[in-house]
Amino acid sequence: MKVRADILRTYQTLHTWTGITTSLLLFIGFFAGALVMFAPEIDRWATSPEKHMPAIEAGQYDELLQKVLQAYPKAADNVTLHFDKSLSPVSWYEHGNGRGLALDEVKWHGTLNSDGELVTQLVPVNTLSAMLDMLHRTAGIIGEIDHHQAGIFVLGIAAFAYFIALVSGVIFLLPTLVKRFQSLRRDGERKRFWLDGHNLLGIASLPFHIVIAITVTVFAYHDLFYGGLSQLYGDKPLFPRNEPSKIERNLADLPKVSELVAKVEAHAPGYAVSYIRYGNLTKPIASASVGVVNEQQLMRGALNDYVFINPYTFEIASSSAAHPDQNIWAKLVSTFFSLHFGSYGGDLGRWAYFLMGLAGAGLFYSGNILWLEKRRNKGVKQTRSYKVMGALTVGVSLGALMGIATVFASNKWLTLMTESINQAYLFLYYMSFFSVVVSAFVYGPARTAIYGLKLLALLCVMVPVTSFIAAVIPGTDLWTPNSLEAVLVEVVSSLFGLFFWLLSKHIVNRALQNEPGSIWYLKESTMTSEISARHSV
């Protein structure tokens, strides 16, 4: 397809600028986002199996709820029944409410023992996956604006630029689209390999990226959009107003859990209830929010659809679950959310999103490499922007990976050392992140990458090694994975370790070619000879 030269030039410049200004933020967002696809598994891996209380029979939930409400009247304000066997059957907050990343939340977990007696324990809420989610949504940018994390707004702006980058990338690829898509040239210039790789990744995952750019814009700026929309609506209300109920509620009238489950499952055929969160059971505003799962559907939440129902009258206030009377708008809105969360197609869908998230991070990194290669002068002397961007590219991307790996590697050990493990996560993440960034500026990208990637590989391998230590040395209070999911967390961590180790070796080879001016160039000949001596053995 022919595109006019001035249009091509315009969009090439746009692609460069929108790309280079957002790529590192998006790298962190995508890598953390890929991991968050397995948030429940990661949390399960991160906490000692003792913290999870044994599951109970489906028929016992009524008895459990009654006993909890009797022994802990405060629970009536907010108590959750979990039907997912990997979670304690009942839990409620002693401190906090489970929204956002709060470091000091404490929850009661409860179950029934074999004699039918209520057993409970207080468990500090582990925020490992909540911290990854924070990195995913803010790229780790600290600060708040009007009770919202500032990083969310920054990533919202990045999403605008990212969308422009997608459109411009497609426009200036159009003339040679088909030809480029079929070739990944390994011979010839190195730059060409990166260019072909970047194009291939970009075009192959374009629909995914368009979805992410649009949804991130909405997640960041929905308040602004609703504000503008209310102007368009004039005196019409944005949302239906329901008169608050004034009927007093009494726990004695609360229908059985099994009846509520039956009612919800009849409302949304094909779904299974995964949790029921009761709120304000003793007040007129009593509510129940029910999580329902159907892997055949595009679900509104990251893990489930939602049914909001009155726990006394079973009147459904709203439902995102696919049901016979569902209107098209509900279906479409749930689809938008689902396409971002990857909450369709079950585990296969989650693995696909995991891989696409990693591929996205690779796309942004390769874009930066292309930017650098294009701006590289012949010889050792380089521009300031080239040097700064070279250090930032290696420092920020490796720094984020190092931060996350440090948290995973130290997780089980931290439980032995400190009560405030969530604060330790944040401290370790930011300390690792900034150490690598500073190192990239002080010691240069090449040395930082070579040694940093080795350290990163070791941290990744620490994860299974810790479990090995737990298995062979009894009485350490460390623990081994007790489920297939937790084992997979450690397997994936080992694979990352292997990958980073190979990457480090690759960069060593690259540095040994010692191309003056490249970001992988090592100035001191002692360094190169030292490395080459070690690697020729």
Next chain:
Amino acid sequence: MKSVAPIQPHWLSKSLAGVVAGGLLSFAFVGLIVWFGPDGLNGTLTNSELLWKTQFNMWIIAPVWLVILSLTFLFKTGKQAWGYLLLASAVCFAMQVVFRSML
């Protein structure tokens, strides 16, 4: 064949036009869908329809805005970008006023 004047960069004024005037146009355009599209505000909506239609309306502002913004750079000059986008917004808003008074 006439020779075509090439596109001027005008990065700042075009970017601002895309964000500000483009933002206005996306609201103006979505306003037409809100009132006169399927399940528009003039009809009678059930509570459930209103609940989800409003969310849908909010959602489509983003893609409309993003598409307008990314195509704004096709205008010859920054001035043209501002001019056409504001004009289009005015037309959309005017259509809303006229149609709403007729219906």
